[in-house]
Amino acid sequence: MRLDQIGELALLDWIRKKAGDGGSGNKRPLLGIGDDAAAFKLAAGKTALASSDMMVEGVHFDLAYFTPYQLGFKIVSVNASDIYAMGGVPLMAFFSLAAPPDTKAVFIKKMFEGVFDALALYGARLSGGDLTASPPGVKKGLVLDMCVIGEAGRIVKRRGAKAGDGVYVTGPLGDSACGLALLREIARPVALESGGLRPGGVVRLRRGTLRWDVIRPLVARHLMPVAKRPPGLAVPTAMLDISDGLLLDVSRLCKESGVGVKIYEDRIPVSAQMRQAAPALGLDPLELAKSGGEDYELLYTARRKDGGEKGGILIGEVIPSGRYMVDALGKMKRFKAEGYKHF
Amino acid sequence: MRLDQIGELALLDWIRKKAGDGGSGNKRPLLGIGDDAAAFKLAAGKTALASSDMMVEGVHFDLAYFTPYQLGFKIVSVNASDIYAMGGVPLMAFFSLAAPPDTKAVFIKKMFEGVFDALALYGARLSGGDLTASPPGVKKGLVLDMCVIGEAGRIVKRRGAKAGDGVYVTGPLGDSACGLALLREIARPVALESGGLRPGGVVRLRRGTLRWDVIRPLVARHLMPVAKRPPGLAVPTAMLDISDGLLLDVSRLCKESGVGVKIYEDRIPVSAQMRQAAPALGLDPLELAKSGGEDYELLYTARRKDGGEKGGILIGEVIPSGRYMVDALGKMKRFKAEGYKHF
Numbered sequence: 001m002r003l004d005q006i007g008e009l010a011l012l013d014w015i016r017k018k019a020g021d022g023g024s025g026n027k028r029p030l031l032g033i034g035d036d037a038a039a040f041k042l043a044a045g046k047t048a049l050a051s052s053d054m055m056v057e058g059v060h061f062d063l064a065y066f067t068p069y070q071l072g073f074k075i076v077s078v079n080a081s082d083i084y085a086m087g088g089v090p091l092m093a094f095f096s097l098a099a100p101p102d103t104k105a106v107f108i109k110k111m112f113e114g115v116f117d118a119l120a121l122y123g124a125r126l127s128g129g130d131l132t133a134s135p136p137g138v139k140k141g142l143v144l145d146m147c148v149i150g151e152a153g154r155i156v157k158r159r160g161a162k163a164g165d166g167v168y169v170t171g172p173l174g175d176s177a178c179g180l181a182l183l184r185e186i187a188r189p190v191a192l193e194s195g196g197l198r199p200g201g202v203v204r205l206r207r208g209t210l211r212w213d214v215i216r217p218l219v220a221r222h223l224m225p226v227a228k229r230p231p232g233l234a235v236p237t238a239m240l241d242i243s244d245g246l247l248l249d250v251s252r253l254c255k256e257s258g259v260g261v262k263i264y265e266d267r268i269p270v271s272a273q274m275r276q277a278a279p280a281l282g283l284d285p286l287e288l289a290k291s292g293g294e295d296y297e298l299l300y301t302a303r304r305k306d307g308g309e310k311g312g313i314l315i316g317e318v319i320p321s322g323r324y325m326v327d328a329l330g331k332m333k334r335f336k337a338e339g340y341k342h343f
Numbered sequence: 344m345r346l347d348q349i350g351e352l353a354l355l356d357w358i359r360k361k362a363g364d365g366g367s368g369n370k371r372p373l374l375g376i377g378d379d380a381a382a383f384k385l386a387a388g389k390t391a392l393a394s395s396d397m398m399v400e401g402v403h404f405d406l407a408y409f410t411p412y413q414l415g416f417k418i419v420s421v422n423a424s425d426i427y428a429m430g431g432v433p434l435m436a437f438f439s440l441a442a443p444p445d446t447k448a449v450f451i452k453k454m455f456e457g458v459f460d461a462l463a464l465y466g467a468r469l470s471g472g473d474l475t476a477s478p479p480g481v482k483k484g485l486v487l488d489m490c491v492i493g494e495a496g497r498i499v500k501r502r503g504a505k506a507g508d509g510v511y512v513t514g515p516l517g518d519s520a521c522g523l524a525l526l527r528e529i530a531r532p533v534a535l536e537s538g539g540l541r542p543g544g545v546v547r548l549r550r551g552t553l554r555w556d557v558i559r560p561l562v563a564r565h566l567m568p569v570a571k572r573p574p575g576l577a578v579p580t581a582m583l584d585i586s587d588g589l590l591l592d593v594s595r596l597c598k599e600s601g602v603g604v605k606i607y608e609d610r611i612p613v614s615a616q617m618r619q620a621a622p623a624l625g626l627d628p629l630e631l632a633k634s635g636g637e638d639y640e641l642l643y644t645a646r647r648k649d650g651g652e653k654g655g656i657l658i659g660e661v662i663p664s665g666r667y668m669v670d671a672l673g674k675m676k677r678f679k680a681e682g683y684k685h686f
Contacts, residue, residue, distance in 0.1 A: 030390060031500060034599070037394035039498050045374060050393075051380035052437040052490060054473040058480070059441075084490070085379040094395040095490045098402075130397040130488070137401070138481035143475070146441045147395060147490035151625055155382050157374060218554040232423050240379050 002102050008131060011105060015112055019126040029092060029127050038127035040092060040193060042151050049155065051082035052147035057140040067277040068107045069193045070223040071144060072114025078243070079148035080122045081227035081296040087243040088152030090122045095129035098143040114224075122227065124148065156230070161238040161301035163320045168312030169263060170228045170298045171247055172271040174278075174285060177292025178190055179222030179279045184213055188332035189221050208280045214273045225296045231311015239300035245291040251337035257301075263316035263335075266328045289323075312313070347444040348481050351474060354448060358455055362469040372435060372470050379468035383435060392498065394425035395490035400483040408526040411450045412536045413566040414487060415457025422491035423465045424570035424639040428584040431495030433465045438472035454487075457536070457567075465570065467491065499573070501599035504581040504644035506663045510604060513641045514573045515614040516589055517621075517628060520635025524567030524624045525558055533562050550621045557616045564567030568639045570661070574654015579643035581611040587635040594680035597666060600644075606659035606678075609671045621681055633668075 014034045031039040037190060042048055055061060055075050083090045095115055099108060108131075119126060134141030183190070185205050201212045230236060238257050240248045246268065254261050268289045278285040301318050316326075324332045344445055359376045374382040388468050398404060419436060426433045438458055442451060444493040451474075477484030526533070528548050545552045572637060573579065581600050585592045589611065597604050611632045644661055659669075667675045 003592040031498070035501050036425040037431070037493070039390050039392050039429065039495070047382050047384055047392065048492075049380040049382050050435065050437060050471065050490075050492060052439055052472055054439040054441060054475050054488065056441050056475050056478055056486075057478045058478045082379040086382065088380070092393065094393060095393055096397040098397060098486055099397050128393065128422055129395055132397050132399050133402045135399055135401045135478070135484050135486065136483065137480050138478050141478050141481065141488045143441055143478065143488075145395075145397065145488040147393075148439045149391075149393060149492065150380070152382070154372070158378050209389075229466050256383075286434075 002104055004253065011108060012131065014109065014140060015126070018112065018116055029125055032127050038092060038094075040127070044107050046151040046153060047155055048088070048149040049083050049086050049088040049152055050147060051079055052145065053078045053082070054143065054145040057142040063140070064187055066223060067143035067189045067191055067193065068111035071142075072111040073118040073193075073224045075144045075146045076115055076118035076122070076148075077225045077227045077296060079146045080118070080245070081241040082122065083148055083150035084227050084229050085112060085298055086152055086240055087154060087156035087230055088150040090124040090150040092127040092150045093119055093124055093148045094147045095126060096131075097127070097129070097143040098132050098134045098141065100126070100134045100138070100141045111218050125152070128224045152166065156236045156239040156300070157242050158238055158253050161257035161259050161318045163259060163318050164303070165237050165301040165318040166304045167263065167316040167318060168234070168302060169242070169246070169269065169315055170231060170269050170312050171295070172269040172274065172289070173242065173295050173297060174288030174292040175218050175221040175271055176225060176294040177288045178274045178278050178283065179218035179283070180222070182219055183222060183285060190223065192220050192224060194217070205280055206212045207282060210277055212281055213242070214276050217271065217273050217280050218277055222294065225294065227296055228298050230300070232299060234300065236300035236302050236312045237288055239298055242295050242297050242299050243293055245293045246310050247290050247335055248337045251323060253299065253301070260319040260321040260323055262317055262319055262324045262332070264326050267313070269315070345447055355452060355474065357452065358469070361455065361459055363678050364575060377468050381435060382403070383470070383549065386668050389494040389496060389516070390432040390498055392426050392429050392493040392495055393490060393559050393586050394422055396421045396425070397486065397488040400485040400635045407530055409534065409566060410532045410534055411454035412457035414485075415454040416461040416536075418487045418489045419458055419465065419491075420463035420553050420568045420570045420639060421686055422489045423461070423467065424584040424586070426491055426493035427570050427572050428582055428641055429495055430497060430499035430573055430579070433467040435470040435492045436467055437490040438469060438642030439474075439488045440472070441475050441477045441484065443477045443481070443484045458535070461535060465582040467493070480542040497642070499579045499582040501581055501583050501596050504604055506661050507646070508512055508580050508644040508660060508661040508663060509647045509657050510593070510606065510659040511577070511643050511645060512585070512589070512612065512658055513574060514638070515612040515617065515632070516585065516638050516640060517635040518564040518614055518617050519637040520631045521617045521621050521624070521626065522561035522563070525625060526565060527561055528624065533566065534579045534580035535559070535563055535567060543666055547588045548623055550625060553623055555585050555619055556635050557662060558615065560616050561620055565637065567636065569599050570639055571641050573641060573643070577643065577645045577654045579645050582643035583654040584635075585638050585640050586637045589635050589642070590678055591680045594666060596642065603664040603666055604659055604677070605662055605667045607669050610656070612658070633686050655681055
């Protein structure tokens, strides 16, 4: 059945029923889908947070290697990550989708299953949105937009880093960009959510073969990233999520905080899998780790004595001004913000 | 300058600056655009409300007769209307836009000016969003999505109407659908925001001419609808906004409330302008008033003694079950929900 055959109302009924329990255990909405607006209370004394992100076919993703389930999962993670990056927790999501009228209903349902599974992971609930036809006359016309609302006790801004603070990240960088490069070679969807490639198998690439257990975490990071919660033990002075690459995102933190930074190149965490896969693609692991986007690890600053190390990996320190990369020999070199531009 | 020439960052800086003051006088955001998420507090004891709506080129609008300013204005009104329809007030808006890379920067700026002016009208503030390229290979590729967050003391749901309640609307119906039909004949933008057609002029249509002062409020209702605030004196038992036409929306209210309705055909308010313009288009004013969408008037039920009349126009009454239209001769006829389908 195609969307124009099953009809919008039947699909909306299905979504509304699925959203009703959602499996997240989140009982916060006073009123969910089905009225003009969703209604909810904040916990006493909490601050509300909200953020939105759009994903466009042919710009942010390609159905040559994305399953609809993964798209649904990813747009939730991308938005949840923004809420975690403020020190909050996501509560409610509003999901708007434009799809070509000949899209199969099962495709849309798979996408919503990805949305529901990711929301359950973060304890949030689908509370509204919109469903419409794409601009006519386009073959690759999927447009996903999500707004996530959350709440926080103490919010952590991009502004707040002070000279002397340590600079930390919550995990290895560059995996997502390396995963994307792999997917472009593989050129077909990897259905991780239903088993995907066989665990024992290998994948043939132009420059050699890679084992599936090397590839899996890299493509998973690109297809189904999981948003990181802030480290429990550290008290970040400033924080953001790495969506556009370390160099660009650390530059944003510096700009907002009015500080500079020194990053120690050999401290930037790189996964064993990425170190193995990148050369097979003709790519430099360190470059991927410095400029590759969409890892959705958190980047934060904290006073060294506050135990930032316990939740993150120290990669540098905040200095009064200037942005420098320090190589393994101790040589300092200025760097510029480099990242992804949509236009 | 085109978007791909001016660059995303320059445009985002302009938007961020404009959003900073916004002119709405709304000081609620603790943190606006520029961090991972916006942050804000709710007033003590209030319930949060949120809703989102998407507008797609070639599906919801045509640039043959919409200016970018009007699109920006309209998407705010459409969303603000959902918040008012719950008895709340809008506070913050998150606006995501996909546009073809060759879109002129001045076009995007005009659109945001429409957004800012409408937000100022409703006392709300732009607090976030996303800006990206449209799906490639499409000429008419604008996709606008907005999520508006508001707050309310007592929320008014679609559920709550009781047999015996009066059924009220806040203003004339069908103007927007009639305005759309006019715009399809006129087939060019009517720049209401900068004067538009001359006050004394006439417009030639296939079936005759109409004076500009007749046409103006009708096309304005379609291009730049203004969301209605709930009537101050009435205490609605149930409420929604009329976005998909009276018959469909009153049916939704009935379904959620588990009641029926009698609508008195000759009480449905029709503007003098619409009564004059519809025949010139070969259309029946009453049909437009019953099934035309996008008026963004409020439809509510209230106990007769609670003075619903003071803020709205009585058009019928709630009955235990069944949906009936009563004509001028008192003859009752069942009606079905009829409205717009996107697929």
